[in-house]
Amino acid sequence: MKSRLALNIGCSKCSVRHLCLASNLEDKDILELNNLITLVKCLAKNEHLSTMNTPLQNLYAVYKGSCKEYWINEKGDECITNFYFPGDIIGIESVEGRKHLFSVSALEETRLCVIPIERFLELLNNNPTILRRFLSINSLKMQNDQSLKMSITANEKISDFLLHIYHRMLERHPDSKEVRLAMSQLDISNYLGIAYETVNRIFSHLKRKRIISLKNKILKIHDQNALEESGRLDYPKL
Amino acid sequence: MKSRLALNIGCSKCSVRHLCLASNLEDKDILELNNLITLVKCLAKNEHLSTMNTPLQNLYAVYKGSCKEYWINEKGDECITNFYFPGDIIGIESVEGRKHLFSVSALEETRLCVIPIERFLELLNNNPTILRRFLSINSLKMQNDQSLKMSITANEKISDFLLHIYHRMLERHPDSKEVRLAMSQLDISNYLGIAYETVNRIFSHLKRKRIISLKNKILKIHDQNALEESGRLDYPKL
DNA sequence: CGGCATATTGAAAACTATCAACGGCAGTGG
DNA sequence: CCACTGCCGTTGATAGTTTTCAATATGCCG
Numbered sequence: 001m002k003s004r005l006a007l008n009i010g011c012s013k014c015s016v017r018h019l020c021l022a023s024n025l026e027d028k029d030i031l032e033l034n035n036l037i038t039l040v041k042c043l044a045k046n047e048h049l050s051t052m053n054t055p056l057q058n059l060y061a062v063y064k065g066s067c068k069e070y071w072i073n074e075k076g077d078e079c080i081t082n083f084y085f086p087g088d089i090i091g092i093e094s095v096e097g098r099k100h101l102f103s104v105s106a107l108e109e110t111r112l113c114v115i116p117i118e119r120f121l122e123l124l125n126n127n128p129t130i131l132r133r134f135l136s137i138n139s140l141k142m143q144n145d146q147s148l149k150m151s152i153t154a155n156e157k158i159s160d161f162l163l164h165i166y167h168r169m170l171e172r173h174p175d176s177k178e179v180r181l182a183m184s185q186l187d188i189s190n191y192l193g194i195a196y197e198t199v200n201r202i203f204s205h206l207k208r209k210r211i212i213s214l215k216n217k218i219l220k221i222h223d224q225n226a227l228e229e230s231g232r233l234d235y236p237k238l
Numbered sequence: 239m240k241s242r243l244a245l246n247i248g249c250s251k252c253s254v255r256h257l258c259l260a261s262n263l264e265d266k267d268i269l270e271l272n273n274l275i276t277l278v279k280c281l282a283k284n285e286h287l288s289t290m291n292t293p294l295q296n297l298y299a300v301y302k303g304s305c306k307e308y309w310i311n312e313k314g315d316e317c318i319t320n321f322y323f324p325g326d327i328i329g330i331e332s333v334e335g336r337k338h339l340f341s342v343s344a345l346e347e348t349r350l351c352v353i354p355i356e357r358f359l360e361l362l363n364n365n366p367t368i369l370r371r372f373l374s375i376n377s378l379k380m381q382n383d384q385s386l387k388m389s390i391t392a393n394e395k396i397s398d399f400l401l402h403i404y405h406r407m408l409e410r411h412p413d414s415k416e417v418r419l420a421m422s423q424l425d426i427s428n429y430l431g432i433a434y435e436t437v438n439r440i441f442s443h444l445k446r447k448r449i450i451s452l453k454n455k456i457l458k459i460h461d462q463n464a465l466e467e468s469g470r471l472d473y474p475k476l
Numbered sequence: 477c478g479g480c481a482t483a484t485t486g487a488a489a490a491c492t493a494t495c496a497a498c499g500g501c502a503g504t505g506g
Numbered sequence: 507c508c509a510c511t512g513c514c515g516t517t518g519a520t521a522g523t524t525t526t527c528a529a530t531a532t533g534c535c536g
Contacts, residue, residue, distance in 0.1 A: 391523075391524095392524065393523095432524075433525050435524090435525075436523090436524060439524095454533085
């Protein structure tokens with residue numbers, strides 16, 4: 001835990017402010033947020049932010065890096081429920097019950113702004129603007145949670161996943177033409193609920209068709225239409 | 239649209255109050271809800287409550303009956319995102335943008351309490367207790383949205399679905415030993431993302447093994463352990 | 477009663493997982 | 507520095523699951 005001040009981090013000058021709580025807030029509201037959020041948690045790659053079933057004391061806003069959220073099922077498989085990127089809020093689904101529903105670990109070196117939950121809820125009582133923003137974030141999270149539930153075949157899942165993550169990354173780096181996937185193919189398979197060999201085969205297929213390129217986790221989408229299309233096509237035949 | 243007063247409906251005497259906004263509220267807060275929520279919408283079977291992409295003016299709380307929430311994909315398939323039962327709030331995910339993300343239709347004769355969104359958000363600003371309750375409901379909805387994302391095989395999906403819906407119904411009729419599924423097997427298949435023949439085959443298998451009984455949409459679970467177990471087993475061989 | 481939606485079952489085809497083997501790359505320790 | 511180890515990515519062959527196509531019941535509603 002470090003101080004935001006010491007690291008020169010603040011909501012008003014944050015590069016992902018437009019995606020986070022501070023979006024569209026006036027200076028006085030930003031001030032209230034800055035008063036509340038004074039600490040930053042720094043995680044090394046693979047380090048844990050929280051563990052399933054432990055008490056929830058804070059929400060976290062990703063400042064830099066990325067995290068995976070998961071649980072372990074009866075068979076011992078890691079079921080990934082979400083990936084989080086800068087600007088995303090972690091822990092909202094666990095507010096009810098004040099207990100972490102999932103474990104969260106860092107996919108890379110990651111920094112997170114610490115939002116003490118009780119004081120934050122107090123703030124929501126007193127600040128209608130921040131409340132509105134938080135309700136919007138809740139709503140957007142639900143939209144996001146639904147968004148991948150809908151694809152059926154492995155092809156669709158991969159296409160939807162790639163397009164979805166691609167757009168989320170472009171929100172963060174609008175000028176960029178490529179995107180770095182922080183997660184492994186195994187993570188992707190655990191997120192989509194398909195075998196990792198299948199993930200790899202579909203990636204290989206998309207690369208062979210020059211629809212995407214992917215090397216060392218750097219992803220480019222060359223033909224977005226073809227990628228959307230491929231969701232509707234057959235399992236890759238060689 | 240009918241008046242709640244005329245139908246003798248009110249939050250304080252509602253049978254699903256413990257599942258809805260009014261849960262654990264004191265009389266004065268209930269009064270505020272009753273002031274806000276004055277209308278009931280009555281739907282016949284298959285009638286629509288809302289249509290995708292139209293403006294959102296109200297949230298709805300199911301009073302009686304049940305609904306399905308869905309969208310139509312590029313292929314023309316109906317993708318069901320949720321089922322709603324008495325006490326559930328419909329529309330939360332569409333608050334951001336004030337536009338219906340999904341269409342909602344009634345699975346049977348259904349009555350819904352009408353919650354005007356703007357006035358409701360005002361109320362949240364002024365009533366910390368109701369705000370807390372609403373945030374809990376948001377959180378619970380996210381937990382719910384995640385809960386089925388995790389099963390991989392068709393067997394698991396069906397088992398999880400049956401157990402999940404069974405428990406939800408028992409929350410509403412604690413004394414009952416059976417449950418009426420309002421949705422068709424086709425609906426279930428569109429919800430789980432599997433072919434409806436597969437749904438039917440697995441139902442047949444579970445019936446043959448006497449793990450459940452299911453006739454005319456009346457479901458009984460005879461052996462809950464076996465049902466949980468069956469999620470981990472092979473595709474039904476005859 | 478007729479007509480249409482829903483439910484049921486079989487057989488074949490398609491898709492996906494599993495098992496197995498190998499290459500590459502990064503980090504570790506000698 | 508280099509071998510060693512382990513993780514990640516890649517591909518083939520095979521087995522298993524699920525969809526698709528087709529045909530036949532069953533039940534509901536006017």
